[in-house]
Amino acid sequence: MYADRTINCVGTCQSPMLLIEGEMEVLEKGQVLQVTADRRDLVEMVRSWVNESGHKIEEEHVASGVTTFIVRKGATPAAKAP
Structure with a gap:
């Protein structure tokens, strides 16, 4: 699947x-x-973040200990009332 943006958090990845x-x-x-x-x-x-933020994991693959997620951006959930 085509991704609009990619981020690689394999190995050292701060924050x-x-x-x-x-x-x-x-x-x-x-x-x-x-x-x-x-x-x-x-x-x-x-x-967890995907579920809480209203996005959707379209695909998830694991190969050689590396997980690749394809995440589709959804609507941002409304802020919870205090």
Whole structure:
């Protein structure tokens, strides 16, 4: 699948969730971000973040310990009332 933007978090990647969130911010609703990660904790964080932020994982592949996500940007969820 074609990705509008990509981010590689394999190996050393400082503040990966900030990088991923920043890349997603520049995309329009419906566009696609490809994320590659090799850390289990980061893979779980990406899955959780996608569910909480209104985006959708279109594809998820694992090869040689590297997970590749294809994430479609959805609507940003409304802020929760205090």
